[in-house]
Amino acid sequence: MANTVLYSLRHLPVVTKSAVLTTLGLSLTVLVAQLYQHSTPVSGQDDAPTRDALLTIETVKSYLVLYPGLILTRPWTLVLTGWIETNALLLLSHLVILTLVGTYLEKRWGWLEFAKFIAVVNLAAVASTFLIYVFIFAGSRNIGYLYDVCINGEFGLVSGFTVALKQSIPEHRVTLYHPMLSFRVKYLTLIYATVVGIVLLLTQSYPYLYLLIAGTFASWLYLRFVKDHNGVQGDYSDAFAFATFFPDWVQPPIAWVAGHVFHLFVALRLLRPLPAYQPLAVGSQDASTAPEIVVDVTDAEDPDAKRRK
Numbered sequence: 348m349a350n351t352v353l354y355s356l357r358h359l360p361v362v363t364k365s366a367v368l369t370t371l372g373l374s375l376t377v378l379v380a381q382l383y384q385h386s387t388p389v390s391g392q393d394d395a396p397t398r399d400a401l402l403t404i405e406t407v408k409s410y411l412v413l414y415p416g417l418i419l420t421r422p423w424t425l426v427l428t429g430w431i432e433t434n435a436l437l438l439l440s441h442l443v444i445l446t447l448v449g450t451y452l453e454k455r456w457g458w459l460e461f462a463k464f465i466a467v468v469n470l471a472a473v474a475s476t477f478l479i480y481v482f483i484f485a486g487s488r489n490i491g492y493l494y495d496v497c498i499n500g501e502f503g504l505v506s507g508f509t510v511a512l513k514q515s516i517p518e519h520r521v522t523l524y525h526p527m528l529s530f531r532v533k534y535l536t537l538i539y540a541t542v543v544g545i546v547l548l549l550t551q552s553y554p555y556l557y558l559l560i561a562g563t564f565a566s567w568l569y570l571r572f573v574k575d576h577n578g579v580q581g582d583y584s585d586a587f588a589f590a591t592f593f594p595d596w597v598q599p600p601i602a603w604v605a606g607h608v609f610h611l612f613v614a615l616r617l618l619r620p621l622p623a624y625q626p627l628a629v630g631s632q633d634a635s636t637a638p639e640i641v642v643d644v645t646d647a648e649d650p651d652a653k654r655r656k
Contacts, residue, residue: 362462363449366430367442370501373411374432380407381433408433408497413473415480416493425477428499429469429558441501448508455515464511464569465504471565472503476557498554502543503562509536510566514587536563536592567592572618583621 356364409417413428432438453461476498484492517533530538540563547556567589572581585591590602612618 359446360450360453360458360461362458362465363446363453366449366465367445370430370432370438370442370445373427373430374438377408377411377431377433378435378438413477413498414494415477415484415496415498416490418477425473426470429473429501429503431499432501433497433499437500441505444505444508445501448512452508452511452515460574464507464566464574467569467573468507468562468566469501469504471569472507472558472562473498475561475565476503476554479557479561480554496554498558500555500558502547502555503558503565506536506540506559506562507566509539510563510570513592514570514582517586533586533591537594563592581619 356367359367409424410421411424411427412431412433413421413424418425432441449461449465452464456464480492480496480498484490513533513536517531519532520529521532521535522529540559544556544559547553547559567587570582571587571589574581576582588602589605590598593601609618613620
């Protein structure tokens, strides 16, 4: 088993491998510190941690994970915390997603574009969540929102991966275990955000929920307006419009609002106007005629015919 894992790590693309090892190293450091806290008893009290153990865990965790109230003294946590999972099950599941989707996207985009994408999405999701808690504190004056709230995890990055897959292979079909559990990749973001968002809301995991929402927005904005697509900046295709992330019956009003917001941002010179229509060369296989696949999307091709108008 160990040999298989080591073999797989050695053959991962360089950026994906670095991201996996970073997540694993930072997360295990915090998890081990938490385990030490819960396993160190006070003399004569088998179920209580010592003061030194509490200081150790708080020191280790607070120097790696972002607490909004400590950002001025520990600014590096803004960068590190998005790679840290403090829950073993989340760590395992997100490592699998990072390995599979990261490998696919890095081979498709190249190491540099993939590195820029994960860096931008992770940092933007964490920074947005941090600002949300600053505003909540400003409105409530509750100091707990600064020092009791821990912002960490890869929910922002994982939601960003769903957006990237929607853009890359929107018409491909994923089947999970049974034909009834089948959907096109263009609905992946909606399904993931809805299901996971409801779970996080019910469990009151609000930092994770904010990371998920912020990661979705950040990844779409980056891919829509910034990322280089074969020499073209941004992806202005109708298939990747903001309204397409929602069910069909609510897309018209959302598209109307999104259009007015876009024109406002253009007027404020925060965004560039839509470029002139320049159709790109059609690839060897258009997404609309692509065959169905089951879970594995590593060999999917790019629907260049819909790249932009």
